[in-house]
Amino acid sequence: MNEKIEGLLKKLCVSDYYRPPEPVGACPDENTMACFCEEKLGKQEQAALVAHLASCEQCLEQFIVQLNIIHGSLEDVPADLLLKLESLIAEDKPPAFEIILRALGKTFKLIASSGDVLLGQEIMPVSVLRGRKINNFQDTVTILKDIDDIRVEIQINSKTPNKFNVTVKTKYKDSLKMIKDLRITLVKSGMELESYITGQSRVIFENVSLGKYNLEVSSQDNKMFSVLVDIRK
Amino acid sequence: MTDLEFVQNCCSHEKKCWNEFNQRYSRLIYSYINRIFRLKGVSLTGDLSDDICHEIFVVLSENNFKRLSSFKAKNGCSLATWLRQVTVNYCLSYIRKMKPLISLEEERESGLTLKDTLKSSTKSSPEIIHEKEALKSLDECVNKLEDKDRHFVDLFYRQNRTFEDVGRLFNVSRPSIDMRKFRIIAKLKDCFRLKGFALDL
Numbered sequence: 001m002n003e004k005i006e007g008l009l010k011k012l013c014v015s016d017y018y019r020p021p022e023p024v025g026a027c028p029d030e031n032t033m034a035c036f037c038e039e040k041l042g043k044q045e046q047a048a049l050v051a052h053l054a055s056c057e058q059c060l061e062q063f064i065v066q067l068n069i070i071h072g073s074l075e076d077v078p079a080d081l082l083l084k085l086e087s088l089i090a091e092d093k094p095p096a097f098e099i100i101l102r103a104l105g106k107t108f109k110l111i112a113s114s115g116d117v118l119l120g121q122e123i124m125p126v127s128v129l130r131g132r133k134i135n136n137f138q139d140t141v142t143i144l145k146d147i148d149d150i151r152v153e154i155q156i157n158s159k160t161p162n163k164f165n166v167t168v169k170t171k172y173k174d175s176l177k178m179i180k181d182l183r184i185t186l187v188k189s190g191m192e193l194e195s196y197i198t199g200q201s202r203v204i205f206e207n208v209s210l211g212k213y214n215l216e217v218s219s220q221d222n223k224m225f226s227v228l229v230d231i232r233k
Numbered sequence: 234m235t236d237l238e239f240v241q242n243c244c245s246h247e248k249k250c251w252n253e254f255n256q257r258y259s260r261l262i263y264s265y266i267n268r269i270f271r272l273k274g275v276s277l278t279g280d281l282s283d284d285i286c287h288e289i290f291v292v293l294s295e296n297n298f299k300r301l302s303s304f305k306a307k308n309g310c311s312l313a314t315w316l317r318q319v320t321v322n323y324c325l326s327y328i329r330k331m332k333p334l335i336s337l338e339e340e341r342e343s344g345l346t347l348k349d350t351l352k353s354s355t356k357s358s359p360e361i362i363h364e365k366e367a368l369k370s371l372d373e374c375v376n377k378l379e380d381k382d383r384h385f386v387d388l389f390y391r392q393n394r395t396f397e398d399v400g401r402l403f404n405v406s407r408p409s410i411d412m413r414k415f416r417i418i419a420k421l422k423d424c425f426r427l428k429g430f431a432l433d434l
Contacts, residue, residue, distance in 0.1 A: 002418050005371075005421060005422055005425070006390070008368065008371055009371065009375075009389075009390040011368060012368050012372055012375065012390070013386075013390045014391070015368050015372075017369055018372060018375075020387055020391060021383045021384055021387055024380070029303075030315055030318045030319055030322065031303070031304065031305045031307040034310045034314040034315040034317070034318045035310045037314055037317075038310050038311065040307075040309060040310055041308065042308075050402060050403060051384075053402055054381070054384040054385070054388065054403075055380075055384045057387075058325075060388075060392075060394075060398075062318070062321050062322060062325060063402065064398050064401070064402075065269060065325065066317060066321050067401060068268075068272050069268040069269055074260045074264050075263055075264045075267060077260055081259075081263075081286060081287065082259060084287055085290045086251070086255050088251070088290055089251050222238075222241060222242055222245060223242070223245055223247050
């Protein structure tokens with residue numbers, strides 16, 4: 001009995017007279033849509049989203065397709081594609097700053113650093129030191145750098161002509177209090193050599209040889225940044 | 234480690250973590266892509282599913298992981314569901330771009346437009362005029378419906394959604410959809426009669 005009017009409705013919907021209803025509210029972001037699919041939205045937000053989906057063809061299509069692809073067996077990813085996906089990011093993010101030194105017996109020549117140098121009680125950018133023609137240091141050089149709210153202080157101390165102690169201090173930038181529970185790891189060519197947790201005081205890596213190292217600073221479960229230390233002959 | 238912490242680690246450029254992300258989720262995303270294309274009846278020729286999978290991972294990782302870091306684990310929602318949503322959005326947008334659009338007005342080889350071809354040639358002029366008037370009046374009746382009922386009309390008669398799809402959206406059973414549909418049709422028939430049309434409908 002309703003066939004005629006339903007047929008006419010179908011014709012109407014493809015005719016020039018018909019204007020589809022305007023969508024109710026804005027299209028949801030992916031977080032909200034994912035919550036909706038997992039039935040994790042609050043009542044009010046869910047009602048608003050249902051009203052939107054009923055009026056927005058594109059979002060409804062996304063929802064319907066989602067429901068229809070949940071189940072099924074997993075297909076293997078071709079090995080060459082997996083390699084391509086893995087290579088999308090470079091080995092690791094670049095170091096937050098670097099310290100490049102040349103060891104001259106028990107003294108150092110500072111070649112480059114984007115950190116500042118502690119000279120007596122003064123903190124000076126490397127460029128200023130260079131302007132003053134100061135680039136040779138006795139047996140110790142100390143470099144500082146603020147990274148977000150952390151002040152990192154790295155001291156390199158010459159023990160013997162080819163052996164060094166590398167001391168790391170991490171402090172809160174504002175209060176200059178030591179930060180506890182950070183992990184500092186000395187890495188060479190991707191291999192972890194030594195690793196310590198910061199406590200009340202500094203972390204010291206003793207008898208480090210000439211070479212290129214990364215000092216990786218991590219919180220409990222997150223790598224925060226690294227510092228490149230390159231001591232050349 | 235929670236999904237959110239895992240994503241944060243990936244976004245801090247940890248290579249090990251990114252490789253683990255690939256191991257955990259590449260099969261899932263790859264399978265979703267194939268299922269979406271099958272569902273939409275679009276064939277994946279050559280290495281298209283590989284290319285689309287690669288593009289999705291590029292989108293997630295580019296600009297310093299901007300897209301991946303937009304995952305918020307809202308209300309405890311899982312990363313797998315969020316990635317499914319991202320994959321669906323990407324693939325549907327891709328399919329929309331793939332489909333060639335045919336203009337209703339563009340003249341084809343026969344000298345006719347698609348609009349001309351679609352016009353019924355079996356009806357006489359008075360019948361056509363009567364149908365136009367009927368459609369205009371029915372449109373006025375549809376516009377008098379409440380918004381939610383207009384949406385319902387649009388879902389069924391323009392978008393051709395199934396009862397199952399509409400039921401899933403409103404989280405209601407088939408009888409309750411039938412009842413709602415019956416009520417809307419009754420309203421439209423009343424309105425249509427008042428306009429002097431089709432008492433035999």
